[in-house]
Each structure stands twice: as structure tokens, then as C-alpha cells.
Amino acid sequence: MAAPTLEGVIAYPVTPFSPADGQVDTERLAELVDRLITAGCHAVAPLGSTGESAYLDDHEWFAAAETAVGAAAGRVPTVVGIADLTTRNAIRRARFAERTGASAVMVLPLSYWKLDERELVRHFTEIAGAVGVPVMVYNNPATSGVDLSPELLVALAERVENITMVKESSGDVQRMHRIAQLSGGELPFYNGSNTLALEAFAAGASGWCTAAASLIPELVLELYRAVRLGELDTAREVFYRQLPVLQFLMRGGLPTTVKAGLALRGLDVGAPRRPLLPLDGVRTEELAGLLAAAAR
Amino acid sequence: MAAPTLEGVIAYPVTPFSPADGQVDTERLAELVDRLITAGCHAVAPLGSTGESAYLDDHEWFAAAETAVGAAAGRVPTVVGIADLTTRNAIRRARFAERTGASAVMVLPLSYWKLDERELVRHFTEIAGAVGVPVMVYNNPATSGVDLSPELLVALAERVENITMVKESSGDVQRMHRIAQLSGGELPFYNGSNTLALEAFAAGASGWCTAAASLIPELVLELYRAVRLGELDTAREVFYRQLPVLQFLMRGGLPTTVKAGLALRGLDVGAPRRPLLPLDGVRTEELAGLLAAAAR
Amino acid sequence: MAAPTLEGVIAYPVTPFSPADGQVDTERLAELVDRLITAGCHAVAPLGSTGESAYLDDHEWFAAAETAVGAAAGRVPTVVGIADLTTRNAIRRARFAERTGASAVMVLPLSYWKLDERELVRHFTEIAGAVGVPVMVYNNPATSGVDLSPELLVALAERVENITMVKESSGDVQRMHRIAQLSGGELPFYNGSNTLALEAFAAGASGWCTAAASLIPELVLELYRAVRLGELDTAREVFYRQLPVLQFLMRGGLPTTVKAGLALRGLDVGAPRRPLLPLDGVRTEELAGLLAAAAR
């Protein structure tokens, strides 16, 4: 296992689609990446769950990866997300991401037929073996349909040299405890469950992977700052302040809600891709109210 | 709702891949379809879960659909399976299936971000609206990540003219009861859970969607025959005789186990697509033993 | 394993409480038992889940057991239910049931702290060892908090001489398949999930344990008759006719709904014991409507 390279707030931009033709709006994507870096986020991770990675065809995905990494321009690390059903396509995208200059790739193992451990190990080993950049293995059973146990995550990191980080989005802090225990505290883990942000940091998470940074960057960054300084009361206060927004984002699906929030912030990034539909009017108003309340 | 057009054993062939280059082996696929029809199956459904539909790129999928429907040559109805994450690609494939002459399409709503009812209704309505053939809505929460309630299934059939059949693979016979109740017995439902075959017929299923027909067609067809004749004791006996095979197939994943079984039957259809791996030696021997025991 | 002694419809009476003082109304209980036998039920099982067995103190429980077994007067077999948290109290009640002349006892393993297999085996072995009558082991994870696997159920029957029957109320017909497979069809199993009645018989259940016999005895008995004669279409028709009643009973909790139904039938058996509350007016009307519709 290599040393951790990422720490703090890792911001996940949406992938904007042109309202005109539904194609990836690379100009807008570059703008989003720039805003996240300017706001102070410690890394940017395009094409995550929030970035609708799995909904893009190869051509679109390549364009988005190239644009986002290019826009970061080395100012902060970039982590490009890969969520493919087949090993061969995951490899193709991982290699492309590396060629664009991504600092790392994050790999989520989509499943249709359940994968056993042998299949999962082979899948990750082949992808990691195809690139030279560090790989973050991403556990998100709710979206991927496959649940990577702490035992498997740590075994992968021990076995494969460039698997050096794990992202835990099961929402169960006990998983983080197990990762810390099994790796002797050596394997950096990142929290992908927004409403667990406070507790994950308490449990020792190296970072918070979040789409909320697009909407409430100050609150997101302030939570991290307070935790790092050991100001637990402040951290709790700022967490509860932003919690209604975080709950709303998760409840409605990140691409849907974050795109609606960006429109409220004056940035039109189009709708999520069908079958996902834009947030309806009632809920958009609710989101506007929550954003206003959090800002107070 | 139109009248039911399908009844009995609906056989799901695997999609053979060439051992040489991993490409779809259309010649072998045609052979499989022919065998299923010759064996007496009442319909053939290529590109289902068993057919690794979701793992194929467009080009491969088109070739498989064309081949399978062509091989059936109108001898029995054909139902082509569609499992796509985006509405636009599901429509593209549905239209192609219709052009090849498929009798119907079966649509499974893959999900990454959870879909709400509004999104699901829109998804199915748009796909059904894009074709003229009947649509079978397919509920399989374990593979698709989305669970279609009996209420939603019946509402879709009532609302959309060419949604005329539902396939239930949740494995819960209470879902079938609800569909029968909500539709006043008018909406034909098909069972996709092999180990529920006996009980689903008892509950009134119009058919059994099964990959087992590739390996043990006589037993599969005999179960249906006994049920239709009201020979419950015979049906139970023949069901328990094949049950160990059905349990094995489901436990190991249908493409993996059925491909291994076909190899045991002398038909090399290649391996399932990565990350799926071929059945290992120990389990292949176990399958051979179960097939032999069922044949006795 | 001994030969099965029970077959058909095993009727579970409620335990009536006096509206005046909440005490067990033994006179009414005797009347209920008599009605069930007169209606044609093949066995009677007082103090089951429906009989609020776990809610009674020892004195009350003893009175109810004695009354019910006495009222049956040997006309049909009696199975007395035991649901206790401690082994010692379960033994005390089992011995008492035997002394009253019960044909068998049914034992549900209540749990607070989860029991491991060693503890469960010891619990059942000690209870069965304390009596001479046959023991029916009862799996009902939803009410008891402990789930007895088919493997454990069959192992208990193989290991302990007077454990000769199992009752399955998980609602999962696959459990019944496993019991049949593991015991080579030798261990009689009884279905305790009302809405699974048709399918459980199809799968080979020896009997149906049901509280519905108190309200719709003709339909319950007719389903069994049709199944035994192999009249599957009739069985399905009569099952769907009574299904709305069965669904209602299960949804609302059996003591609550059956007591309300008996009041509608003109037999006041009091309210269930607190914290259980009587069925409210709206739902009582709904039940009246369902009973009327089933009778048509």
C-alpha cells in the first residue's frame, strides 16, 4: 500500500448536459470544476455516481473525463470514476483516464449477476493492472448491487500495489471501524455517505467524497476544518446546520437534486439523463428553502 | 390489455461467445434456439438475464437478436429481452427487436440511481410507445436493483395498451396473488423464479420463463403438462426431481451454470463475459451429478 | 421420526377474555373448540400465536389448556402451543399440557437475546425430553425473533425421538422444499402462513395451521378437500375467494382480527390483551365486507 495522496473534501461535480441536444456540455463541466477548486476543495472527482458515469456512452465519457481533468489543470488531484458492467470496458475507461492525466481512478463494480469473491478480485486486479495510477475501490451497494466487505477491501489493497484507497458509501460506520482494524490504520478510507460526514471523520476517515460541495462549499469545508482542529462542538454545530440539505440531496438522488440546486444557484447544467427526471417544482422549492436556511 | 399470446414454457437461451475472440457466436446461438423449439418449448426468449443482455454492446446485441429471431423462424413466439440503464438505448434496442420480427419485447428497468414511480412509468411508457409489439414488463429486483410492485405492474398494463404481460422474478408468490387480484385475473403473469415453478403454476401463472429448458427440457415440459392436466401429485413429483438442478442453476448465476451445463451436454458455448467467470471444476462436477440424478 | 399423526386443517382458536375483568373466559373457549370440531376441522390447537399464549400468566395458561383439551374430548387431536422465553417455564407448560391429555405440544422458541444453534438444540431437547407426547417445532421468525433453518429443523427431528413435526410460518415456500429434500420427504411439515395455503399444499404440506377456520371454516376445508382430490383449478378458485380475508387477518394480527370477526359472527370473545387493542370501527367494517364477499 502506498501513502495516502488524498485528504479532505473531494468534490464530485455533476456532468452537465446541453438542454438543446442532451449531449455532454463540456464547457459547463469545465466551469464547475473550476468553481470547486476555487472554493477550496482539496480534490475533484468527475464521473462519479453524481456525474452519471454509468449513463454515458464511451464517446461522452471520454469527453467528460478529458474536460474535467484538463480544467483542474493540476491545481488539485483528480479522481476519475468508472462504473462499468464489464471488465473490458472498465479497463478501456481506466486507461483513457490515465492518459488524460488523472491523479487516480475510482472503480465501482456494477453488477447484474451477483459476483463472487473470486470474480471481484479478478475484476479489480485486472483493472488496476492495466493502469499505473492509484486506484480507489468504491463500495456502494445501493447503487451497484454488490457489497464489498471490509475484509475484501483490505485484502485487495494488500494484494494489489496500486489499490491504495477505499471509498465507503454503505452508510455503516462499523465498516469503517473494520477497515481501520484490519489494516492496522494503514489503509486510508473515504466517506461517501453525506449524512455520515461528521461521524466518519470522528472514526478516522481521510476524506469526504461529496457532491454537496457544488451547492454549499463553505459549510462542507468548515466541517472538515473544525474536525481537523479538534473543535468537536463547532463541527457538530456546522454538521447539523447543513444536515437538512445533505438529507435532501441523498433522498432525491444526487444528479437530480444537485442539478436542481445548481439551477437555483444560477448555473443551468441541464436535466439528468432519462429515465432520471428533473426535480419537480414542489421539491425544487423545498430545496431552495433548505439552502437558504443553511446559509443563515 | 390485449389477450395473452404466450403460455407454457418460455425458454431462455444463453448467448454463446466464441472461445477464440469472445465475440457473439451467432451460429451456436441459432443452434440453441433450434434445439429449444425442437424439444417442444412453447416460446423462446433470447437476450434475457440468462442471455447476458446487459453485458453486450449495441452491435453484439443487434447480431444476437437478429440471429435468434431468425432461427425461430416463426415456429414459436419470440420474446427479446432488453435491460438498459438509459431510456434512449432501451428504445433503440426495442425498435431493433421489432424490426427483426420479434413477437414481443421484455423490458427490465436497470437502475443505478433509484427510480421513483414517476420515472418508472415514463420509462416504460416511452419504450412501449416506440414499438407496436406487445411488451412484457419484467420485475427482477435482485438483478435490476429496482422493485416493481404489483400495483405498479398492473397500473402500467392498464395505462399502456401494448403492455400486456408481466414477468415476476422476485420469488415471492404473494406478488402473483396481488397481480391476479388487482387485475381481476385479467393480466397474464409469468414466473421467472425457477425454484417457484410448481407454486407459481398453482397460483395461476400463464407460463414459466426458464433457462433450465436448455439442460433438462423433458422435466421442465413435463411439469407444465402435469399442472395443466391437474395431475398435482405428478407435478409435485417431477418438480422435486428437478429441484436440485434448479437450485444449483440459481445459486451459481444462470449464464455461468447453464453454459457449464451445455458444455457437459457436449455443446461448447464459451464462457460468460468478464467479470463473470466460468464455473470451476468442483462445481461443474457437482452439476454433472445433479443432471445425472435428475435424469434417472 | 415417528409417523405423522396430523393431517388437514388444524384450527387455532383465540383465547377469549371476559369483557368484565379481562380474565380467561373458559366457557367461551370450550364453545369455540366445539364449534371448530363440529365444523369438520381435523385438529384443534389452543394457545398458539392466535391464542395469545405468550401473553398469559401461568395460572391463566393452565386454565386455558385444560379447558380446550377437555372440550375436544378426544374427538380430534389437540396440539397445545407453548411460547416461553425461558426453558424452565416452557418445560413447566409442556408437562402441564401432557397431563391435560393433549395429543401433542407445539413449541415456539421466543427470544430476547439471540440464540445460537447450541442453545436452540438444548432448549428443544430439554423440552421434548420432559414429555412423552410428540413435539411440533414451530418456526415463526416474525413473532419469535428467531429463525429456525430447515437444516436445524430436520436435524432436531432426526436427533430427538418425539420431535416429529415442524410448522413453518416464515412464509417462504423454499423452506418447505428444503425440509422435504433434507428429510427425504419423511418429516411432515405444516404451513402456518395463511396466504401461502394453496402453494404449501402444492409443495406437499401435511396440513394447514390456521385461525381462519374460526371465521370461514367451509372455505378453509374446501381448499383442503380440493387439493387432496387433485382438483387444482377448484383449489385455486376457492383459494382466491378466501384470500382477501386471509390477507386481512394476517395484516391486522390474528388475535385482533379474529376476535373482531367472531364478534361479527355473534360471538363475543372480548378484546385481545393490552398492549393489543381491539380492531377499530373502520377496519371492522372492512372485515365484515370481506367476510360477506367470500361467502358469496
Place this chain on the structure above:
Amino acid sequence: MAAPTLEGVIAYPVTPFSPADGQVDTERLAELVDRLITAGCHAVAPLGSTGESAYLDDHEWFAAAETAVGAAAGRVPTVVGIADLTTRNAIRRARFAERTGASAVMVLPLSYWKLDERELVRHFTEIAGAVGVPVMVYNNPATSGVDLSPELLVALAERVENITMVKESSGDVQRMHRIAQLSGGELPFYNGSNTLALEAFAAGASGWCTAAASLIPELVLELYRAVRLGELDTAREVFYRQLPVLQFLMRGGLPTTVKAGLALRGLDVGAPRRPLLPLDGVRTEELAGLLAAAAR
């Protein structure tokens, strides 16, 4: 809602049984309570889940309550646990606890038949109405079989004057967030899930209800101290140090494991009550090893 009266480490003693006759060993219980107070615990809670409250008959329960409250002798607050299936018996025990001088009662709603909200509200309201001391409502779905939502918990505290505290043992920190949000931070909540101790404090829990205080009081108290002083790094370090012990205790069931641990500490408190069995030799050695490692 009254002001919170409890804060910090609330220690849950086991109920010792005499090895000779299995009866409650009141002398030993008094000794346990004294040790917990001497060690510095902020409150003592006899007859909780750890105290096998639900396994005792009335006579035993009364003796244990009287002994424990008497032994505390007003040095710290006492909270007496009640876990009964019927409302009437819960009231009887609550009244007895009040008469012994308990500072508060903690009520867990056991269930056999599922309780709806109307039944739960009535149950708690009647119990609280029967006593004058504050009531802590206890949610522990794994042992009780009923899950009290944050909405219900907060509604109960708003509606009933002496329901002033809730204990959350679902293990889901999001429940705590909801309680804080719904009550505007006014309803004190206590964490009953040992392996969530660090994160629950981070989320704002007023106290930690724990049986671990009997075995590793210094570590338990040090975690609380560090959190209160805002020393997050120390808190995390001391939490991970004791975590293997906490995980072991929860995995094996608290009465079983804590009694084994007390024997290792030289205090023979007998076995848990059947069907619970004493910890076996292998696991007792494992526990000894974990206790030794945590002490280092």
C-alpha cells in the same frame, strides 16, 4: 419535556444467579452496583437487557430492583429497566421500581404480535401515567421486535410529561440525527449500541448506556472524558483500543459475555438463564485475550 437528569456513562450490571439454585444472587448484585459507582460511572441501570430483565419472574425481578436501587443508596441516579409483553405487567413493575426509590424507569416494548402506533402510544402513555418518575423510552428492535421511529419517540416525549429521555440501540446514527432535528436538540438521547459509542457522542448523545463498564470501566470513562473535553484524537484512540472488546460483547450477547468476563475478573456471577448458555471455553479464552490487549 423536563431537563435532562442523566449524563455520561450509564452502567448496566448483569443480574447474578446463584450457581447453586439459579436464583437471583442479591448479595452479588449489590456488590456489582457498588463497584460500578466506585469506578466512577455516572448512573447505574439494573434490569436492562444485560440484566436479563425479561427472563425474570415477578418475584425475582422485584428482589433485583430493590437490591440494586438500595445498593446505589442515592450516590448516583438509578434507572430500572422494564421489558414486558403486557401493559399490565409493565405497569406493575414500573410502580414497584418507583417505590424502591429508582430515579427513573427505562421501558422497552416487547412484542409478539406487531404493535401499531396507536398501540405503542397507549402502552407508553399508560405506563408513564402510572408513575411519577421520569421514563426513558428504549428502542432496541433487535431484541424487542418492535422498531420505534424517531418520529414516534419525539412525539411521545412531547405528549407525555414524564417521558423525558430516549435510548437508541438500533445502531443507526441517523436515528440520533433525526431525534436531534425533530426535537430541536431538546430531547436528550442516549446511545445503547456499544460499537457506536464514539460516533454517538460526536452526534450529541447525552450518555452511553453500557454493560462494558463492568469489565473495562477506565476505558469507557476515558472515552467520555476525552469527548467532553473536545479531545477528538484521544477519544478516537481510546475508542479503537476498546473496540475489540465491545465488538466481542455485542456479538456474543451481553449477559453471556459480561458474565464470562466478570468470572475472568474473579467475580462469579453464575450463568445466564436458559436457554442462554455460558460462554464456551474457546470464546472465554478469546475474551481474556481481548481484555488483556485493551488494558495494555
